[in-house]
Amino acid sequence: MTEAALPAPVAAPAVDRERLTAIGFVLPSFVIIAGVFALPLVLLLGVSVIDANGLTFANYRRLLGTPYYLGVIWNSLRLGLLTTIIAFLISYPAAFALARAHGALRSVLLATLFLPLAASVIVKAFAWTILLRSDGIVNETLIALGIIEDPIRMIFTETALIVGAVNIFLPFMILPIYAIVAQLDPRYAEAASTLGASPIVTFFHVILPLTLPGIIAGVALVFSLSVSAYVVPTLLIGEKYPTLATTIAKAYLLAREPGFGAAAGVVLLGIAIAVVALSARLSREPK
Amino acid sequence: MSGAAPHLVVRSISKRYGPTTVLDHIDLTIRRGELVTLLGPSGCGKTTLLRAIAGLAQPDSGKVELAGRDITHVPPHKRNVGVVFQSYALFPHLTVAGNVAFGLKVRGTARREINAAVERALSLVKLGHLAGRRISALSGGQQQRVALARAIAVEPDVLLFDEALSALDRKLREEMQVELRRLLQDVKATAIFVTHDQDEALTMSDRVAVMNKGRIEQLAEPRELYLRPASLFALNFVGLSTRISGTVLAADNGKVDVETKVGRLSALGNFQAGSPVIVAARPEQLRLGEQSEANSAAGRVRSVVFQGSRTLVEVDAGAGESLLAELSERDGAIPRVHDEIRLSWPVTETFAFPMEAQA
Ligand SMILES: Nc1ncnc2c1ncn2[C@@H]1O[C@H](COP(=O)(O)OP(=O)(O)O)[C@@H](O)[C@H]1O
Ligand SMILES: [Mg+2]
Numbered sequence: 001m002t003e004a005a006l007p008a009p010v011a012a013p014a015v016d017r018e019r020l021t022a023i024g025f026v027l028p029s030f031v032i033i034a035g036v037f038a039l040p041l042v043l044l045l046g047v048s049v050i051d052a053n054g055l056t057f058a059n060y061r062r063l064l065g066t067p068y069y070l071g072v073i074w075n076s077l078r079l080g081l082l083t084t085i086i087a088f089l090i091s092y093p094a095a096f097a098l099a100r101a102h103g104a105l106r107s108v109l110l111a112t113l114f115l116p117l118a119a120s121v122i123v124k125a126f127a128w129t130i131l132l133r134s135d136g137i138v139n140e141t142l143i144a145l146g147i148i149e150d151p152i153r154m155i156f157t158e159t160a161l162i163v164g165a166v167n168i169f170l171p172f173m174i175l176p177i178y179a180i181v182a183q184l185d186p187r188y189a190e191a192a193s194t195l196g197a198s199p200i201v202t203f204f205h206v207i208l209p210l211t212l213p214g215i216i217a218g219v220a221l222v223f224s225l226s227v228s229a230y231v232v233p234t235l236l237i238g239e240k241y242p243t244l245a246t247t248i249a250k251a252y253l254l255a256r257e258p259g260f261g262a263a264a265g266v267v268l269l270g271i272a273i274a275v276v277a278l279s280a281r282l283s284r285e286p287k
Numbered sequence: 288m289s290g291a292a293p294h295l296v297v298r299s300i301s302k303r304y305g306p307t308t309v310l311d312h313i314d315l316t317i318r319r320g321e322l323v324t325l326l327g328p329s330g331c332g333k334t335t336l337l338r339a340i341a342g343l344a345q346p347d348s349g350k351v352e353l354a355g356r357d358i359t360h361v362p363p364h365k366r367n368v369g370v371v372f373q374s375y376a377l378f379p380h381l382t383v384a385g386n387v388a389f390g391l392k393v394r395g396t397a398r399r400e401i402n403a404a405v406e407r408a409l410s411l412v413k414l415g416h417l418a419g420r421r422i423s424a425l426s427g428g429q430q431q432r433v434a435l436a437r438a439i440a441v442e443p444d445v446l447l448f449d450e451a452l453s454a455l456d457r458k459l460r461e462e463m464q465v466e467l468r469r470l471l472q473d474v475k476a477t478a479i480f481v482t483h484d485q486d487e488a489l490t491m492s493d494r495v496a497v498m499n500k501g502r503i504e505q506l507a508e509p510r511e512l513y514l515r516p517a518s519l520f521a522l523n524f525v526g527l528s529t530r531i532s533g534t535v536l537a538a539d540n541g542k543v544d545v546e547t548k549v550g551r552l553s554a555l556g557n558f559q560a561g562s563p564v565i566v567a568a569r570p571e572q573l574r575l576g577e578q579s580e581a582n583s584a585a586g587r588v589r590s591v592v593f594q595g596s597r598t599l600v601e602v603d604a605g606a607g608e609s610l611l612a613e614l615s616e617r618d619g620a621i622p623r624v625h626d627e628i629r630l631s632w633p634v635t636e637t638f639a640f641p642m643e644a645q646a
Contacts, residue, residue, distance in 0.1 A: 187376035190343050193363040194370040195390035195441060202364075205393070209380040 041269075048262035059263035069247070073267065076243040080227030080271075083165040087173040087222050088215065090166070095177035095214070099184075113171045121168060125235040128164040129155055132236075161237040165226050172225060173218035180214030213283045220279040224272040244268040293352075294319035294477050295340070295445050300349030302335055302501075309335045310346065311501035317445070317479065322471060323506075324480045324488040326524065327498030333481040336498075337447045340479070341368045354444045364393075369443030373450040375434040377422045383409070383433050384418040390441035408436040411470060428459050435467070439474060446471070446478040452487065464490045485525050489513075497521045519565055519640040527599075528567045529611045529632075531584075532642060535562045543639050548606035549584040556639030563642035570599065572632040573612035575619060583631035584610055588622050602630060 048059050063069045098109050116124065131137050132154040139151035154160050188210060192202040226232075230245040242250075244264050251261030297315040301308065309332045317323050325333045338344035340351055342363035350359045358366050377386050384405050391401045409415045412432035422430065431451065438446055452460045452467075468491050471478050480491055488495045489509040496506040497520065505517035516522035522530075533547030535558045545552050545566050554566045568582075577583055586604035598621050602610040612630050614621055622628045 185374065185376065187372050187374055188378060190341075190363070191370065191372060191376040191378075192389070192393075194341055194343070194366070194368055195393065195437070196364050196367070197389075197393040198364050201393050205389075206378060210378075212380075 044262045044265055047258055048260075048266050051259055056259075059260045060267075062260065063263050063267060072242045072244060072247050075241055076227050076245070076268065077271070079161065079165060079229065079233065079241075079243060080223045082162050083169060083226035084173075084219055084223045086162065086166045087170050088219060091170060091173040091177055091218060092211075092215070095174055095181045098174070098178050099181040113174055116168075117171055121229075121231045122235075124168050125164055125232050128160065128167070129235055132160050156237050156240070158237065158241065161233055161241060164236045165229060165232050168232060169222045169225050169229075172221040176217035176221065177211060177214035180211050184210060216279040216283045220276050223275050227271055227275075228268055244271075292319060293317070294321070294354060295479075296350075296352040297336075297340065298350040298352070300336070300339055300346045300351065302332075302339060302344065302346045308501050310339065313349070313501070313503055315496060315503060315506070317477060319477055320472075320475050321494065322468065322476075322478050322480070322492045324482060324492035324495045325498055326482060326485060326488040326495050328524070329483055331498045332501040333483075333498055334449055337370075337449050337479065337481055340445070341370050341447055342366050343370075367441070367444045369438035369441065369446040371431075371434045371438050371446070371448045371451040373453060375430045375451075375454075377430055377433055377437070379422050381422070382418070383414065383420045383422065383425070386422065386433055387436045387440050389437065394441070404440050405436075408440040411439065411474070412436045428455055428463070431455060431463065435470075439476065444477065446476050448478065448480045450481055450483070453482070453484070460487070461490075467491065489525070495525075497524055499524075513569070516638070519567070522567055522638070522640065527570050527611055527613075529570065529573065529609070530565050530567045531604075531608050531610075532563070532565050535560050535564055535639070542634070545639060547608070549586075549604040549608050549610075552582045552584075552637065553634040554582075554637040554639040555635065558639060558641070564639040565642055566637060566639050568632050568637045570611045570613035571597075572636040573610060573614075573630045574632065575612075575614065575622070576629060576631065578631045578633070581631045581633050582637055583629055584608075585627065585629040586610060588624050588626045588628060591621065591624055602628060 049055055049057065051058070063073075098106065098113075101109055129136075133139070134151040134153070134155070136155070138154065139148075142148045143151065184207070188206050189202050192206045193199070197205065228245050229243070230249060233241055233243050234246055244267060248261045248264045248268070251257045251264060293316045295315075295317040297313055300310050300313045302310040313332075313336060315323075315336075325336060327333055335344055339346045340353075342358070342361060346359075350357060352358065353366065353368070378389065381389065387405045387408050388401050391404055396404070405418070406415065409418055412435055414429060414432050414436065417425065417429065422433070425433065431454070434451070452463050455463060464487055480487070482488055492509065494506060494508055495512050497504045497512065497518075499518075499520045505512060505521045507515070507517070512521065513526050516525065519530075522528055531547045531549060531552065533545040533552065536544045536546050536551070538544075538558055538560055541555060541557060543554055543556050543558050543564070545554060545564055547566060552566050554564075556564065558564055584602075584604050586602040586609075588600060589603045589609065590599075590601045592599040592601075597613050597615055600612045600614055600622060602612065604610050610630050
């Protein structure tokens with residue numbers, strides 16, 4: 001009787017132990033994410049819909065119902081979209097150049113990508129203000145060369161904003177694309193060409209689809225970084241280009257309207273989550 | 288076009304990578320419908336020659352003609368050459384059918400025609416039931432077939448296989464060799480296989496080109512290649528042999544007498560007296576005992592390897608020379624290790640090669 005029952009009790013703890021081990025591994029990160037991320041999110045959501053009188057959607061009505069704040073949302077989206085598109089157009093060929101480079105050149109190029117990540121965004125944005133000021137290096141040089149007489153207004157323009165944002169977020173587009181391109185087997189393109197595909201057809205039907213996962217990762221990263229950027233618009237364009245991020249800061253720091261700031265935060269988060277979810281969906285393998 | 292007309296002509300192609308000459312004035316003519324194998328050790332330039340034919344590598348000099356057209360400077364996508372890569376290079380973002388349809392799609396073939404051609408190609412390789420599968424969900428053997436179907440679907444003028452079977456396990460590879468040959472003959476394809484596997488070369492091809500250091504040493508039918516190797520390299524690379532070094536004593540009209548450490552031997556070959564040579568014979572030519580008008584040598588049996596229908600006997604003939612004989616039970620008892628035996632073989636099956644040609 002006892003013998004017959006033996007295998008089951010022996011097997012069961014083994015499985016349980018495995019599961020316990022797995023839970024043990026997951027637990028710390030779960031606690032951290034729950035405590036540091038999920039809980040504040042729930043609080044944020046709560047603050048945005050609850051005021052002294054109870055449940056209210058006034059904050060959202062104000063945000064999504066006033067032309068001014070719709071403009072703010074549009075500013076954020078515009079910053080995100082322009083930065084992402086331009087960063088992609090620069091990064092895609094750059095990633096191929098990087099993958100084709102060999103030896104010392106490749107190391108130098110990779111270092112120029114990685115090193116700026118070590119500097120804070122504030123430092124980089126501030127560096128751009130020094131470059132683009134009316135008495136900045138760019139204007140001084142152009143005047144010295146006699147190309148212009150009076151300084152061109154560069155700082156506090158949308159151009160300055162986009163140039164700075166693209167520069168600062170560029171590594172987050174190049175690196176994921178480069179990671180895919182570097183692994184891309186050149187045989188795919190060769191196979192396509194022997195099957196009769198011209199270089200252009202090969203690019204659109206083979207290279208582009210095969211590098212899509214890198215593009216999607218880069219786009220998701222750069223868009224969520226730039227749509228929510230705070231330092232970059234604050235330093236490079238300022239008051240006249242309010243974004244969701246600067247609006248949140250103002251609501252908390254100046255206007256003392258935590259409910260409204262929370263609502264803006266939720267909308268910004270919603271935009272970022274939508275983009276990430278969409279890209280996760282796109283990068284899933286076709287069935 | 289008649290069956291014997293040259294279909295693919297490679298004229299004196301050369302290619303260097305830096306200081307190394309990878310292809311050294313290669314000439315190769317292949318008839319329509321012929322299956323030819325490039326056989327040679329790793330690094331001898333087989334892949335480079337194939338890539339030059341496909342247009343994936345530009346030769347430094349020489350010409351390539353295909354189906355009566357000079358394609359030396361034609362880009363790969365306008366050559367109509369099919370390639371089956373060693374790694375298959377199937378497009379992972381497309382299904383099996385999508386891969387097979389690719390070549391027709393980029394040619395702008397009508398959808399109805401594409402569907403029919405894909406179905407035909409997949410049924411040829413017996414994969415019709417997997418048309419909708421993803422590539423990552425296929426076994427190695429199935430991927431090999433898809434790569435083949437993709438290449439033949441566009442009906443290329445010549446099909447090139449670069450070690451296309453080498454990733455398969457042995458049993459599957461041997462099955463595929465036979466099946467592939469039959470299939471290519473059925474569709475009347477002209478094909479070049481690249482391999483370093485002599486069995487594959489002998490099984491699959493009408494003719495074999497033995498390559499060494501960027502040159503074709505011999506281009507011959509498998510049987511002739513085995514029976515009449517043109518060089519020591521070809522002799523060594525295809526099949527087994529007994530090889531004994533010596534010096535030519537006397538030469539007479541295509542025949543030489545050679546002094547070796549195992550005695551005086553006669554062989555076919557044109558040399559001047561005094562030339563250092565290697566005398567060689569295939570193992571199945573060696574018989575136990577004496578024969579009249581034949582070469583012979585004696586020694587002690589070093590090893591006996593039973594291989595089913597035949598037994599390989601290696602004999603230590605002294606002075607560092609050894610004899611390799613392939614004996615059959617039918618012709619008498621097989622000697623045992625340490626037996627002292629004498630072996631003999633016909634002069635007409637003995638060849639002399641120049642010593643310095645040894646690789
Ligand atoms: N793209 C290349 N650059 C430099 N050397 C190469 C290149 N391709 C091939 N080689 C060299 O050419 C020689 C022949 O190569 P390959 O044609 O691949 O030989 P095989 O296919 O017979 O093994 C090798 O020594 C290889 O290192
Ligand atoms: Mg090779």
